[in-house]
Amino acid sequence: MLPEGTHQASHCFAFERDFVGSWRCIPLCLRRKLDLAGTKLRLNHWLALTEPERQQLVLWDDSPAALEAMATFLRERTSGMADGGVRPMAIPTAAPWQHAGSPPAELCDSAASLGHPQLPGQWTSLSELERFALCKLARPGHDHHNLEAALVEMLP
Incomplete structure (x- = not known):
């Protein structure tokens, strides 16, 4: 965080x-x-x-x-x-990172596969920037090489 x-x-x-x-x-x-x-x-x-x-x-x-x-x-x-x-480009108004509701399923799956199953429970405590970063790093087609480092940095 x-x-x-x-x-x-x-x-x-x-x-x-x-x-x-x-x-x-x-x-x-x-x-x-x-x-x-x-x-x-x-x-x-x-x-x-x-x-x-x-x-x-x-x-x-x-x-x-x-x-x-x-x-x-x-x-x-x-x-x-x-x-x-x-x-x-269109300005996002309802992107998952803009709301502390729940993280996208693909992000949860990626986080769990990297040993961070606690992400859904901690999503609401993350800042908008942290949620943005995780969503960008886990999006389809991205190489995901910084996702694990980001998860370690952001999740206690």
């Missing part, structure tokens, strides 16, 4: 530490903000940004007004890139 007082808008997990600082991958805290802003930022876009710009995006607030400003910034900043600009 996130330490008390941790602001989920810019929290990077310990299992992400191999790329934090160099920002060679998009951290999950920013991926959450991008989803909430309805913005699809590809890795090519991310890597074309300067390191200070990447740092700025990681530290960007996640209030609705700030997310709208971030989406505008990214549209303007990427509009002239060789691969084209960022693309709009």
